[in-house]
Amino acid sequence: MSGRTLERRDLLRASAAVGGGLLVAFWFPASAEANSLALPKDFVPNAFVRIAPDGAVTVIINKAEMGQGVCTSLSMLVAEELDADWRRVGFEFAPVDPVYAHPGFGIQMTGGSTSIGGMFEPLRKAGAAARAMLVQAAAKRWNVDASECRTEKSTVTHTASGHSATYGELADAAAELEAPKDAPLKDPKDFRLIGRSTKRLDTVAKIAGTATFGLDVSVPGMLTAVVAHPPVFGGKAKRVDSAAALRVAGVVKVVEVPSGVAVVARGFWAAKLGRDALEIEWDDGANAGLSSEKLRADYAALSRTKGLTARHDGDPDGAFAAAKQVLEADYELPYLAHCPMEPLNCVVDLRTDSCEIWAGTQFQTVDHAAACAVAGLKPEQVKLHTTFLGGGFGRRANPASDYIVEAVAIAKQTGAPIKLVWTRTDDLRGGYYRPMWHSRIRAALAANGALAGWAHTIVGQSFIVGTPFEPFIIHDGIDGTSVEGSADTPYAIPAVHVDLHTTQVGVPTLWWRSVGHSHTAFVVETFLDEVAHALGEDALALRRRLLAKEPRHLAVLERAAGAAQWGTPLPAGRARGLAVHGSFNSFVATVLEVSLEHGRPRVHKAWTAIDCGRIVNPDGIVAQLEGAVGFGLTAALYSEITLRDGCVEQSNFHDYPMLRINEMPDVEVILVGSHEPSSGVGEPGVPPVAPALCNALFALTKKRIRRLPIRREDLTA
């Protein structure tokens, strides 16, 4: 996927904002420059597509490919309107440029399950504009009316005259034309590609081992850097004795950077041995006393006090005062590491007046700016290449650009290109976790059996405070990502109160696949099950009743429940649980069938239904939902980052385990079609998994699980 990337000089000519404030670049290589080359020209109608004289169509991907399939689905959007021959469509990752900014957030980034929704129009417009120019070039060549030409499979045809030409043959001529500002888009009923399961464009490279991830990048003369980070967040090296490290064969240098002490060596192994040999005395700083047990107690105490109001409907106090029965419960969720399969890394080639960086990143604009600041270079002197990402889940979208900043800081002191490599232990102990959460929740049940009141107090850290996202996400002191999924609960409850305590703890936190929904859905959906049980009502029936005015929730709920044959008898020792949750403008319902094996939960089958608006690549969505089941189960069954004396206790997969193939259930994914705009796919599958699991386990054991990950003792008397 390398090949020629767009030159910055081309991009600077980008111009013309079209439609709805979405910026689509239309620029032209200056004819003079282009003509100075004797070779036939590529046709580059805009920033998102290029057609070579041999007919190869290259789509420029402005998103991080971290497994969610964007290099395929985004290419489909361009190819659809272009009427490209799909077999000739390839892709490459975009350079950093404002033209590639997220249409909603204004920076180049991948997150919030917004890639398809955000790029659906801009990329179709880019394809349509290119197609119009090719048609125009053909019409001119044949001296016919453009409106009489048809396009299919990268070929323009004029039936009456019998002419036809491939896009490759027309590329040269099309490159001379002006881009239309408003090439018409297809009526969705005419889509040939969108809506059809399409094989991923990156599969072949990924299974052959030829796809280039950040960790695979190599530049001449490159050294490898491994960093000793302070064992306590915010700690600093007080005294460094690098003598033994420097004696390790292959070690070239030991350098101190703000984030720790780096050993630079020829190759990873020497760098790692060098790090092992470092003698460092750390000043642990203010966080030396941090402990998960203490935080748990502090959070529980806070949850008994009033926080800032995130939602207030009706008269909750009245509802609780008048209740026939009040249910209440405390829920606890731990810090979670993203743990992408490819540990964090970054390659930096820093020269006096330029810098090239290769990294798997979800946050190009932010990382680029951070790199410029550390390198002391101007934006145009720094080039950031986005590679494939061996998983992201939010970790590679860090407002602090931690691994990029660290790599540039090391390069500054090295005098040679460096590859920064984090080990799995560095990854698990390196911070930026899904925050730890405490929820205290109460429900007021009226004498007539109605769920009359609901009160939810949320306690946890904000990872938005102090970032440039603050003005967009924090309103009246409420971080929307802390309360999403609860403050916007769709259940028809006459009196609702949701409040938030934002804590300040010296543990760096960050968005983690499904963000706030990763904790709120667990609390809301399991507690609603408690309500159903107290009312003597079936979990599905109660949700139907409370979601009567929410057709999209209802539709996925009915489809998942139907597929799972909800309500029909199961063999002894088996039980089902369900949950439904809307996030990222999509709606997912999940039913799990479980049993206990040697006292541990065993999930046999998952049925998961999604409505994500208009479907672009059905099989890609199925894959994301399958993966979300496994990701959600890993968190529910195993994952927790804990602190003791300020240090993270976990270090590798033995104490931060992942679900394995022998534990993976069968997954049946149900795609609920809709004509709504395309919405999130990568994240919305995760939130319902943990609550569906715990609801099933309650049905099986009559034990309520209110703390994750599930402990063996939670399931036994």
Place this chain on the structure above:
Amino acid sequence: MALDLEVNGKRVSVDADAATPLLWVLRDDLKLTGTKFGCGAAQCGACTVHVDGEAVRSCVLPIAAAVGRKVTTIEGLSSAVGKALSQAWIEEDVPQCGWCQTGQIMSAAVLVAEKATPSDADIDACMSGNVCRCATYVRIRRAIHSAAAIAKGGGR
């Protein structure tokens, strides 16, 4: 020190400490980056290669232990089983992020070479050392069944 290895059918000489794990010789010295790093502790399978036809976690195999044995990485997996696995992996569109996938295929290659018709239990036993954070397990399982069928009888 200089060590002679046979990697993907080629003799190569590398200058490395005898205790260096094979993984880093492959990746850093021989630039065979199809073999991936996930844990460095034989816990995830991302680094799986074949040594004399056996699936081995190269992150914990000292290079000295590979001397005189045949090392095969994903780049050199050219057996009929390897081809069947590629075909099945493509048909099932298995990878998501892709980082674990070469290791998955190297583990599966030994399984399918040894068992013409692996059962689900065989797959569990052989493949549970390979983590996939993206949880592509459903497709890995399907692809192994289908690769076994392809390898057995040219088609399914």
